[in-house]
Amino acid sequence: MPTVVNCPTCATDVVWSEQSQYRPFCCKRCQLIDLGEWSFENNKISTTIQSDAELDPQAAQDLIEDMEAMLAKNDDFFK
Template sequence: MRSAVSQPSAPTIVKCPTCKTDVEWNEKSTYRPFCSKRCQLIDLGEWAEEEKAIPGAPDLSDSDGWSEDMNY
């Protein structure tokens, strides 16, 4: 019976979220999924400026009439 020899798998390639350049997903890709520090910082800035957001439940704040101090 012959033993199976594992073939090296093809590298995983992803698109940089900022500039859409192909990026190899491995330990050597320091900024993955980004292609560079520049693209990483551009993305961070977009989140900081609230240009990007994860959809969620509406914010419950005191202006909505909700308070943690309410006694029922």
């Protein structure tokens, strides 16, 4: 039995399958309405994003070193 979800915009039932190209939305219109809500900042992520300034200095340095190590592993990254 296929999974059925409610369209986040209009609450219409949407079958979750490859035939539903706009899933979880029922149609392109509902997808664009939702995008507009995000672009006007009517929808927001509820948790605060922690910036580097809010990290203690050692945690910030550790984060930078981890990112540098990750980039160093991929030699083609900057080519």
